[in-house]
Amino acid sequence: MSVTAAQGFQAAGIAAGIKENGNPDLALVVNRGPRRAAAGVFTSNRVKAAPVLWSEQVLKGGRVSAVILNSGGANACTGPLGFQDTHATAEKTAEALGEGHSAGEIAVASTGLIGTRLPMDALLPGIDTAVTALSRHGGEKAAIAIKTTDSVHKTAVAEGEGFTVGGMAKGAGMLAPGLATMLVVLTTDADVDARDLDRALRAATRTTFDRVDSDGCMSTNDTVLLLASGASGVTPESGAFAEAVREVCADLARQLIGDAEGASKDIRIEVVGAASEDDAVEVGRSIARNNLLKCAIHGEDPNWGRVLSAIGTTSAVFEPDRLNVAINDVWVCKDGSVGEDRDLVDMRFREVRITADLAAGDASAVVWTNDLTADYVHENSAYSS
Amino acid sequence: MSVTAAQGFQAAGIAAGIKENGNPDLALVVNRGPRRAAAGVFTSNRVKAAPVLWSEQVLKGGRVSAVILNSGGANACTGPLGFQDTHATAEKTAEALGEGHSAGEIAVASTGLIGTRLPMDALLPGIDTAVTALSRHGGEKAAIAIKTTDSVHKTAVAEGEGFTVGGMAKGAGMLAPGLATMLVVLTTDADVDARDLDRALRAATRTTFDRVDSDGCMSTNDTVLLLASGASGVTPESGAFAEAVREVCADLARQLIGDAEGASKDIRIEVVGAASEDDAVEVGRSIARNNLLKCAIHGEDPNWGRVLSAIGTTSAVFEPDRLNVAINDVWVCKDGSVGEDRDLVDMRFREVRITADLAAGDASAVVWTNDLTADYVHENSAYSS
Secondary structure, eight states: OGGGSSTTEEEEEEOOSOSTTOOOOEEEEEEOOSOOEEEEEEOOOSSOOHHHHHHHHHHHTTBOSEEEEEOSBOOOSOHHHHHHHHHHHHHHHHHHHOTTOOGGGEEEEEBSOTTSOOOHHHHHHHHHHHHHHOBTTOHHHHHHHTOSSOSSOEEEEEEOSSOEEEEEEEOSSSOOSSSOSOEEEEEEOSOOOHHHHHHHHHHHHHTTGGGBOSSSOOOSOOEEEEEEOOTTOOOOOHHHHHHHHHHHHHHHHHHHHHTOTTOSOEEEEEEEEESSHHHHHHHHHHHHTOHHHHHHHHTTOOOHHHHHHHHTTSOOSOOGGGOEEEETTEEEEETTEEOSOGGGOOOOSSEEEEEEEOSSOSEEEEEEEEOOOHHHHHHHHHSOO | OGGGSSTTEEEEEEOOSOSTTOOOOEEEEEEOOSOOEEEEEEOOOSSOOHHHHHHHHHHHTTBOSEEEEEOSBOOOSOHHHHHHHHHHHHHHHHHHHOTTOOGGGEEEEEBSOTTSOOOHHHHHHHHHHHHHHOBTTOHHHHHHHTOSSOSSOEEEEEEOSSOEEEEEEEOSSSOOSSSOSOEEEEEEOSOOOHHHHHHHHHHHHHHTGGGBOSSSOOOSOOEEEEEEOOTTOOOOOHHHHHHHHHHHHHHHHHHHHHTOTTOSOEEEEEEEEESSHHHHHHHHHHHHTOHHHHHHHHTTOOOHHHHHHHHTTSOOSOOGGGOEEEETTEEEEETTEEOSOGGGOOOOSSEEEEEEEOSSOSEEEEEEEEOOOHHHHHHHHHSOO
């Protein structure tokens, strides 16, 4: 499972003392080759953490030999000194890994509190420990070491014909499109070059991580990396490879929403009958970000008026008196007005399905979100993240 | 105070039985002239309630003789029958008021639950009762009758040279730009024509009601009306009149935020150093809608990282490493990085001031919001509105 499910990868997760509570906080993923192709997508937030700025540069070369990730500090909004810390982290990782590694091929990712410097006196020695702990079976430990407010670590794997795609993710809040707030490392032993990796990764994230929206808050640190070792010797047909990558991304994205801070309901919003996919996504996101609706779902109240209210704020093609809304398959709103009896809606289960029919075309999209709860408020008013 | 502070107006607020709990739910404001000029601004939500569709038509004529307002039901998403109910309400009001009134000059406003028909068998007889109760001192009662989840009724007044502007507002949640969710009726005895009323009203709402954002949720029923009786015989200089209207709007807008559902903090966000006012407003709204920041403020945590994170999602002109943020006048973020000691920030009081300096120009804007609390969640998960 995780990042070591595919051949050619080693990983480690250790406690370096970055987190004050002594929990694991440093993960290392190493690509042992023979190939070291890589692709990455990053937050579209214009305020980017130092490791994002660094890794974007690294990925331009299309080659990554290792990824070093820390929790316990985002290294965001830390100025030039913060960037130097990221640089030093990559340098130290290359040095500790030894021959064949250079800082320019080491991606760095960080997650945790914004606006504080990382404790480099703990982090740098931790890299030596992590290198010593590297193992063919280290994927789970690496996934555990990148947790922040996550209640569980998240891993996934998909098997293709002769190749494997695996991955790990962290994220529990500040999940919003472009991307959900997260660190994700995917690995594969397929023999695929950087350009094809990039294409498969962008296609996969566009309909998975980009379509989970926990709380509308876009992070400064989002990073999704895909590393290929080529160790299987198999070059899959591009469609099959893309599907395996998408499958792992969808699995991890679903796990992120399932672990969203304070959530008691996972909400699947499907927009159908849209004039275009862009319209469907815009409407889906607008519904996903409506605090009043998210509170209503928490209270198991099939409040379709709040769905219409959210749709009405978009620029999508629709006529108000042709809108239809179903909650858990009961069409409570028909033609923009009262539909089936809302008392027929059974909302006892964790998963809630909202279907919004714009009656304007054939395009559709699915966006995932979760409810808004007092626990979310408590968690995020007490914890500086 | 309220809508009867200006000469030439009568008002009433009564319990018609629209609300099941027997609270006041029907308000009537009548312009006794001699002039009946009027202007209005309405929600920019594309899903508009029947009374909004009706009143938009009425206001096109620039004349309003009376406004009939109900709480206890929004008459939104109620289809053609809901529109007929609004029409019948205007007809009945014209008939009850008698000579000199016609339905085409009666504005209608409704607030409450979306997606249910109004109990016309209670509402229509209530109109007769309201007409009987009309009084030169009825402004307070009218303001009370339009409350939904409001904890207090809201009124304001400004005195100009020889003229008065007064008003009432309701709103406690679903407050978001374009406009905040609200019903507002303003009255003046100034002798001003419909065109000048419109100009003054649009200028005033643009920097007041349009800049309060309680929960990012835009309503289907927002209505702000300004009625002029001309009873003072005074035609004020247009700047002085506009300022009086703005003053009343600002007062009411501040009261709306002060009564936002579940809020424990009122947050004044001032964006300075912007390249344009549009940039300043975009950044202000982005900060105002950041759930994580709103939770942090609730927890009295001066979490400036979440402010930067919100700024980073906008298209405003700025460089990340030149951003400055003050919370209650302590510049906790300088040049995009750690500034003064966050422990210096005193957040014990209800009002919290966030200043975001984009260091990109001279434009500025103020946007008001409130914190996100467990009480907000409870109120909106238990109550269908």
